[in-house]
Amino acid sequence: MHIKQKRSDLLVMSLFTIIVLSMPVWLDPVGANYPDLLQKFVIFGIFAIGYNILFGLTGYLSFGHAIFLGVGSYAAVWSFKLLSMNAVPAVIFATLLAGVVAALVGYVSLRRSGIYFSILTLAFAQMFYNLAYSVLTPITNGETGLQLSLDDPRVIDRLVSSAGEGLPVPELFGISMSGYSGFYFCAVMLIMAFFLSLKIFNSPFGLKLKAIKSNQHRMKYTGYNTRPYLLSAFIISGMFAGLAGGLMAVTDPLAGAERMQWTASGEVVLMTILGGIGTLYGPLLGVGIIKYLENIFSAINEASLQSFFSFMPHWLNEMMVMLVSPFVGEGWQLTLGLMFMLIVIFLPGGITEGFQKIKTKLTTNQKIQQGDE
Amino acid sequence: MADSVLKITNVNKSFGGLKALNNINLTIEKNKVHAIIGPNGAGKSTLLNVCIGLLAPDTGKVLFDGKNIIGKQAHEINQMGLARVFQTPEIFTELTLLENVMIAALAKQEGAFKFKIFRNLAEEKAMMQESIDALSSIGMDNQMYDIAGSMSRGNKRRLELAMCLVQRAKLLLLDEPTAGMSRHDTNQTIKLLKKIKADGMTKIIIEHDMHVVFSVADTISVLARGEIIATGTPDEIKNNPIVQAAYLGGGNE
Ligand SMILES: Nc1ncnc2c1ncn2[C@@H]1O[C@H](COP(=O)(O)OP(=O)(O)OP(=O)(O)O)[C@@H](O)[C@H]1O
Ligand SMILES: [Mg+2]
Numbered sequence: 001m002h003i004k005q006k007r008s009d010l011l012v013m014s015l016f017t018i019i020v021l022s023m024p025v026w027l028d029p030v031g032a033n034y035p036d037l038l039q040k041f042v043i044f045g046i047f048a049i050g051y052n053i054l055f056g057l058t059g060y061l062s063f064g065h066a067i068f069l070g071v072g073s074y075a076a077v078w079s080f081k082l083l084s085m086n087a088v089p090a091v092i093f094a095t096l097l098a099g100v101v102a103a104l105v106g107y108v109s110l111r112r113s114g115i116y117f118s119i120l121t122l123a124f125a126q127m128f129y130n131l132a133y134s135v136l137t138p139i140t141n142g143e144t145g146l147q148l149s150l151d152d153p154r155v156i157d158r159l160v161s162s163a164g165e166g167l168p169v170p171e172l173f174g175i176s177m178s179g180y181s182g183f184y185f186c187a188v189m190l191i192m193a194f195f196l197s198l199k200i201f202n203s204p205f206g207l208k209l210k211a212i213k214s215n216q217h218r219m220k221y222t223g224y225n226t227r228p229y230l231l232s233a234f235i236i237s238g239m240f241a242g243l244a245g246g247l248m249a250v251t252d253p254l255a256g257a258e259r260m261q262w263t264a265s266g267e268v269v270l271m272t273i274l275g276g277i278g279t280l281y282g283p284l285l286g287v288g289i290i291k292y293l294e295n296i297f298s299a300i301n302e303a304s305l306q307s308f309f310s311f312m313p314h315w316l317n318e319m320m321v322m323l324v325s326p327f328v329g330e331g332w333q334l335t336l337g338l339m340f341m342l343i344v345i346f347l348p349g350g351i352t353e354g355f356q357k358i359k360t361k362l363t364t365n366q367k368i369q370q371g372d373e
Numbered sequence: 374m375a376d377s378v379l380k381i382t383n384v385n386k387s388f389g390g391l392k393a394l395n396n397i398n399l400t401i402e403k404n405k406v407h408a409i410i411g412p413n414g415a416g417k418s419t420l421l422n423v424c425i426g427l428l429a430p431d432t433g434k435v436l437f438d439g440k441n442i443i444g445k446q447a448h449e450i451n452q453m454g455l456a457r458v459f460q461t462p463e464i465f466t467e468l469t470l471l472e473n474v475m476i477a478a479l480a481k482q483e484g485a486f487k488f489k490i491f492r493n494l495a496e497e498k499a500m501m502q503e504s505i506d507a508l509s510s511i512g513m514d515n516q517m518y519d520i521a522g523s524m525s526r527g528n529k530r531r532l533e534l535a536m537c538l539v540q541r542a543k544l545l546l547l548d549e550p551t552a553g554m555s556r557h558d559t560n561q562t563i564k565l566l567k568k569i570k571a572d573g574m575t576k577i578i579i580e581h582d583m584h585v586v587f588s589v590a591d592t593i594s595v596l597a598r599g600e601i602i603a604t605g606t607p608d609e610i611k612n613n614p615i616v617q618a619a620y621l622g623g624g625n626e
């Protein structure tokens with residue numbers, strides 16, 4: 001059993017690695033092979049995997065995880081400004097600082113459970129968002145957002161070389177972190193994050209988190225102090241979010257408070273539910289679908305709709321454009337909302353549940369056929 | 374007394390004007406099954422809740438193994454060796470039977486909190502074997518990969534008992550372990566209770582069903598209107614006129 005488990009872990013990890021690293025190849029036919037979108041897929045993938053460790057395993061629904069995304073981004077940009085353009089310290093700082101903030105937010109929010117926990121996290125999110133525009137402007141640079149500038153100290157870089165002309169870009173020991181190399185760097189991070197998540201799912205720790213979701217009362221009477229378990233899950237998921245935020249800054253060295261808005265927290269909830277809560281792969285599926293559709297729908301404008309419906313008579317064309325246009329471009333969120341409603345109503349377990357249903361249907365059909373023979 | 378596990382002294386508890394427990398003194402002896410019976414609303418559940426620290430009494434002391442347990446948290450009391458079975462079976466319905474028991478075993482092994490994530494469940498061979506043994510002692514090892522929520526109430530109760538068994542609790546509190554069960558399930562549970570009696574686990578059992586009480590208890594205390602009106606062996610209780618008047622005579626449930 002022991003060896004079997006090790007082997008299946010190895011198999012899962014190799015398959016996952018191949019799938020992630022070959023994304024530019026298999027996403028090419030669907031027109032999703034460009035660095036910007038690929039980076040989005042993997043970065044949000046990390047965010048959602050981490051979020052799933054809290055929400056999926058313990059059932060605690062946080063509406064504040066964008067805080068840690070934002071904290072990660074600010075920390076990474078500050079690392080670029082003060083220390084070095086190297087991505088490694090930036091990512092480490094982002095993850096650690098997000099962990100510290102998550103410990104604070106989690107410590108307070110986890111005094112309550114259920115809807116009260118969710119409201120507390122939402123309150124924190126709103127608070128951080130507002131602070132970023134007011135008291136914390138020396139750190140966040142307010143509405144302009146935190147950017148690199150020519151006179152940043154960058155003390156570590158300065159030890160090795162003098163400042164060049166123009167703004168430097170984030171790099172990994174000389175490799176620029178824009179474009180495909182940026183994607184591959186993020187992809188390696190995603191693979192590591194997935195490995196950690198797999199380990200947590202299969203560990204006694206993960207089992208205990210699932211038991212807390214199932215019956216916290218019973219858990220206490222079985223001898224567990226549940227609070228530190230919940231806090232650990234909260235901090236881990238916050239650190240994943242911080243890593244994701246740090247990577248956003250690595251691929252585009254700019255941090256703004258809008259990253260911390262509650263809609264960003266809501267988005268990760270959507271992704272996890274859409275894909276399938278508490279499953280290993282579900283959240284990644286959710287990320288893929290939402291980011292892909294966002295990319296398509298938000299690019300459509302009235303002109304492209306007109307040409308799309310151009311085969312229709314003029315009056316019908318105009319009517320169709322009028323009907324459809326609220327759902328595309330800026331209005332993509334509307335489509336997202338509709339999609340989400342459909343999933344929650346018809347497939348509350350998300351897409352992975354849908355697959356499961358199809359699979360059991362097929363196998364029972366097969367059995368019935370075999371029975372007939 | 375050296376061989377007492379739980380000692381309750383001068384415990385009082387009121388809810389508003391209602392005196393639910395009136396100056397209770399009770400000693401539970403080691404390796405005995407001690408039943409607490411009494412009509413509805415007599416204060417049995419309240420007494421049990423005081424014993425596990427769920428309710429703080431207004432006055433009085435509760436000593437478990439010589440240590441005070443009033444004011445302690447639920448998990449601390451469990452870690453001291455006091456396990457509890459609820460009036461309605463409470464298990465982890467979404468998990469498998471084996472996982473349910475493993476959770477209990479892990480609590481015994483690792484304590485109230487342990488942060489270690491780089492470990493596979495499959496690596497916990499000894500713990501897993503122990504859990505499987507506990508399941509086979511209640512005759513459920515052949516369905517250990519079933520989801521616990523899908524079982525009958527009687528089986529859920531047995532699973533709960535297996536979870537206490539694997540923890541090797543010093544004292545087990547059972548609140549109406551056969552409530553709402555079919556005759557068949559009740560008899561199964563009696564059999565199981567008798568079987569685990571041999572393990573030397575001290576038990577306090579609250580029960581309405583006299584058949585269950587008289588078949589498993591060594592000592593019986595009768596509670597009525599918040600007071601203990603008699604304590605003795607099953608035979609003594611059966612023949613006690615006060616008890617007959619207060620409880621057994623007045624409609625045997
Ligand atoms: N939390 C509470 N608040 C107010 N009154 C309570 C509370 N818990 C119990 N009581 C009252 O205390 C008395 C004793 O209740 P308890 O539940 O201990 O009785 P019981 O012997 O377990 O009864 P049953 O056989 O119905 O389970 C009852 O009159 C009950 O209404
Ligand atoms: Mg009761």
